[in-house]
Amino acid sequence: MGLSKLNGLYREVILDYANHPHNKGALSTTTNTMTLHNPTCGDTINLQVEVKDNKINNIAYTGDGCTISQASASMMTDVVKGKTVDEALAMAKTFSDLAIGKKHSDADLKQLGDAQILTSIMEFPARIKCATLSWWALQRALLKDSEEEEKNE
Amino acid sequence: MDNNINDFSGDFPVLDQQVNDERLVYLDNAATAQRPRQVIKALTDFYEQDNANVHRGVHTLAERATKDYEDARQKVQVFINAPAAHDVIFTKGCTDSLNLIAATYGEQNIKPGDEIVISIMEHHSNLIPWQQLAKKKQAVLKYIELTADGELDLADAKHKITDKTKIVAVTHASNVMGTVTPLKELVAIAHQHGAVIVGDGAQAVPHMPVNVQDLDVDFYAFSGHKMMSPMGIGVLYGKADLLRAMPPYQYGGEMINDVHRDQSTWADIPFKFEAGTQNIAGAVGLGAAVDYLSHVGMKNIQRKEQSLVNYVLPQLIAIPDVQVYGPQLPQKHTGVISFNIKGLHPHDVATALDMDGVAVRAGHHCAQPLMEELGVTATARASFYFYNTKEDADQLIKAINETKEFFNIGTI
Numbered sequence: 001m002g003l004s005k006l007n008g009l010y011r012e013v014i015l016d017y018a019n020h021p022h023n024k025g026a027l028s029t030t031t032n033t034m035t036l037h038n039p040t041c042g043d044t045i046n047l048q049v050e051v052k053d054n055k056i057n058n059i060a061y062t063g064d065g066c067t068i069s070q071a072s073a074s075m076m077t078d079v080v081k082g083k084t085v086d087e088a089l090a091m092a093k094t095f096s097d098l099a100i101g102k103k104h105s106d107a108d109l110k111q112l113g114d115a116q117i118l119t120s121i122m123e124f125p126a127r128i129k130c131a132t133l134s135w136w137a138l139q140r141a142l143l144k145d146s147e148e149e150e151k152n153e
Numbered sequence: 154m155d156n157n158i159n160d161f162s163g164d165f166p167v168l169d170q171q172v173n174d175e176r177l178v179y180l181d182n183a184a185t186a187q188r189p190r191q192v193i194k195a196l197t198d199f200y201e202q203d204n205a206n207v208h209r210g211v212h213t214l215a216e217r218a219t220k221d222y223e224d225a226r227q228k229v230q231v232f233i234n235a236p237a238a239h240d241v242i243f244t245k246g247c248t249d250s251l252n253l254i255a256a257t258y259g260e261q262n263i264k265p266g267d268e269i270v271i272s273i274m275e276h277h278s279n280l281i282p283w284q285q286l287a288k289k290k291q292a293v294l295k296y297i298e299l300t301a302d303g304e305l306d307l308a309d310a311k312h313k314i315t316d317k318t319k320i321v322a323v324t325h326a327s328n329v330m331g332t333v334t335p336l337k338e339l340v341a342i343a344h345q346h347g348a349v350i351v352g353d354g355a356q357a358v359p360h361m362p363v364n365v366q367d368l369d370v371d372f373y374a375f376s377g378h379k380m381m382s383p384m385g386i387g388v389l390y391g392k393a394d395l396l397r398a399m400p401p402y403q404y405g406g407e408m409i410n411d412v413h414r415d416q417s418t419w420a421d422i423p424f425k426f427e428a429g430t431q432n433i434a435g436a437v438g439l440g441a442a443v444d445y446l447s448h449v450g451m452k453n454i455q456r457k458e459q460s461l462v463n464y465v466l467p468q469l470i471a472i473p474d475v476q477v478y479g480p481q482l483p484q485k486h487t488g489v490i491s492f493n494i495k496g497l498h499p500h501d502v503a504t505a506l507d508m509d510g511v512a513v514r515a516g517h518h519c520a521q522p523l524m525e526e527l528g529v530t531a532t533a534r535a536s537f538y539f540y541n542t543k544e545d546a547d548q549l550i551k552a553i554n555e556t557k558e559f560f561n562i563g564t565i
Contacts, residue, residue, distance in 0.1 A: 067498060068500070069500075
């Protein structure tokens, strides 16, 4: 088989997102932040969100990680920008569910935009965490009240 | 290198398989080794013939199980040349052994202002117990740094270990840098200053002859599973006078001499440190692994691994955009080879190599302070054992070249 199976995981669009990340950097105004680590590989994402009138007005991330985690953070920040907090949380739930093999409606999938491509990660169980890290960060950033850092992840 | 003389593949059923439609090349031996049939059979025999709890039954099976367990202890004693079998304590693994020393000897002997000296290349299991002990006791934790070549800096060790140093804890072989540390010299330095020294032998005992009396080390810890035993069994060697002076690690059955309503006394070593029912089958399996390794011969194993490193390391270094960490000279490098491909994250590299049947580890290898020191967040790591072959090395090199090609970097 060799590396041909990799095409399923590293589609061109994924490599493109990873090589030319979107929304990577620091925001000047943030209301919600979250730093998460993937302790198995050392990947880190620091997510910054600016929520205004219950909408994600702006979102950006810094951090370091593999192609999958970087592409996922790029795609996630793209698709949730402008969404309400509830919509973004629903999308995060859809993505987390898909990654663990749960089914969702076509409408839910459509809402994920480009990010739904990454659900092909299911074929590579060892890499699921890489793809879900940014979505978990989003979930936790939006759900917590204060700006305390999550230390135990 | 002649592969025919060194063909062990028939003894390792797990190696005879395909993954992702490619021949499996297992190069994650620094994480855990594979088990030969002989070890698996020892476990089956134990469970099918002798299984019972040890030291507390008068029936025949209990006697047999006790003999199996104590025979395993003697095999380990001979294997590392400990003065007596009671100096060999069975634990859950290397991590457990190191925590035991910190929680007993460390707890008893470290005072505010004392120094604990470790090296920057320690695995978290030989780092966090000392870091937390130092914090709790207001002691000072000091790190021995690396040379430019990635070896332990002995000159820096002489500077860091002082009369205030009470414990020195260092790895005998690095799980990242592929180096063997000058443990014997470190022992001499520690003893000159009146400190005890702990050797972490997790990456040494499976790969080279280790003689704890020749090293004169005070404590020495290692895991069974990296030397082909079942998981969940490990060893703590300690000098008898030190072990006897230490308080127990855990309380319960087996570790007592006499128990009353308000007080208890403890069993002699090694049982003082073996509370509760131990991993008896694990110890039996470790004994069988020791038999296997002794039969092959640790010098032969060391020689075979060195010839693999001599073969693969220069090829790896010659690939454009591949960076190998630690010494670049094969004769200075063990079978643990950490590397990165420029522009690629090691996690992506490991997934790609897996598609070519090659199992390597990617990550920080439980050595985050060392990763910080190297200025990386993670590396890929190929780690060889004596049953690996030149063919395995060829498949690794080929897979790395294909990985580069797939991600479209470099000149291919």
